[in-house]
Amino acid sequence: MATSTRETVPVASHQECRDQFEQQVTLLMDRLYGTALRLTRHPDDAEDVVAEAISTAWNKLDQLEDLAHMEGWLFRILHHTFISHWRRRQCRQDREVELEPENGDTRFSLFEKLHQPFLLWWGTPEREFINAMLQEDINKAIDNLPDAYRVVTVLVEVEGYSYEQAARLLDLPLGTIRSRLCRARGRLQKALWQQGREAGLSTCGGERSGASGGGA
Amino acid sequence: MNESRISCEEVVQRLFDYLHQELDIDASAEIERHLHRCHDCFSRAEFEQKLRDRLTESGQQEAPERLRRRIREMIERF
Ligand SMILES: [Zn+2]
Numbered sequence: 001m002a003t004s005t006r007e008t009v010p011v012a013s014h015q016e017c018r019d020q021f022e023q024q025v026t027l028l029m030d031r032l033y034g035t036a037l038r039l040t041r042h043p044d045d046a047e048d049v050v051a052e053a054i055s056t057a058w059n060k061l062d063q064l065e066d067l068a069h070m071e072g073w074l075f076r077i078l079h080h081t082f083i084s085h086w087r088r089r090q091c092r093q094d095r096e097v098e099l100e101p102e103n104g105d106t107r108f109s110l111f112e113k114l115h116q117p118f119l120l121w122w123g124t125p126e127r128e129f130i131n132a133m134l135q136e137d138i139n140k141a142i143d144n145l146p147d148a149y150r151v152v153t154v155l156v157e158v159e160g161y162s163y164e165q166a167a168r169l170l171d172l173p174l175g176t177i178r179s180r181l182c183r184a185r186g187r188l189q190k191a192l193w194q195q196g197r198e199a200g201l202s203t204c205g206g207e208r209s210g211a212s213g214g215g216a
Numbered sequence: 217m218n219e220s221r222i223s224c225e226e227v228v229q230r231l232f233d234y235l236h237q238e239l240d241i242d243a244s245a246e247i248e249r250h251l252h253r254c255h256d257c258f259s260r261a262e263f264e265q266k267l268r269d270r271l272t273e274s275g276q277q278e279a280p281e282r283l284r285r286r287i288r289e290m291i292e293r294f
Pocket of ligand 1: 223224225227250254255256257258
């Protein structure tokens with residue numbers, strides 16, 4: 001069984017291997033946890049997904065040719081781990097989402113709400129809006145997306161996967177990825193807009209013609 | 217030059233594909249040329265890119281010490 005086909009490569013000891021593995025995992029921990037938390041929405045579930053993914057990764061380590069590629073590989077395992085759990089629970093809600101008719105939310109654009117081309121003296125409200133958003137607000141807006149939208153959003157917008165990679169990972173047609181992303185974006189931007197207004201971030205829309213002193 | 221000019225509407229329609237680098241080189245270059253001369257579309261692209269950067273940040277969250285300990289103990293048993 002153990003005959004090596006690549007005798008030129010020095011074989012690292014179990015201990016060395018484990019140390020390197022641990023080192024890499026430790027460095028990636030905040031992103032693994034953050035990603036798992038966005039996917040699962042629950043800290044306990046996120047911890048379980050991270051632990052299971054790391055355990056799976058260790059068991060499949062011989063499939064990884066180069067430890068330098070561990071990051072992308074480990075994240076793929078994390079997503080697979082989440083998706084396999086999620087698939088079991090998903091189905092019904094997922095189909096409902098698919099049937100949801102296209103409505104105004106799909107085309108909601110935060111930029112169009114904020115941008116004021118002729119109010120140059122006012123500065124750039126859209127930039128101020130983005131800078132003023134708290135990370136918690138953004139997390140909350142993502143967490144509130146329906147599962148089917150949230151997952152593609154995390155893959156593509158948060159993790160930077162290509163549409164193709166997301167399609168393969170989720171076993172969905174490319175067109176579905178595109179339409180979900182588009183709908184997710186509209187919903188997400190609308191949620192950010194509403195949250196922003198509740199927090200008094202926006203000066204647009206006529207409700208607050210607010211003091212130009214800014215701040216508060 | 218015979219560059220066929222695309223409209224703002226077309227740019228808006230393909231902006232996310234452009235930002236996600238999902239367009240081929242020619243289509244992408246066409247959008248870039250438009251962004252160089254159209255202030256509105258440029259502002260929009262800049263806004264969407266900044267928003268996306270903020271979304272990317274949400275994939276990073278300090279892992280609880282409890283999880284770090286759990287993983288350390290797990291790896292020790294490997
Ligand atoms: Zn334009």
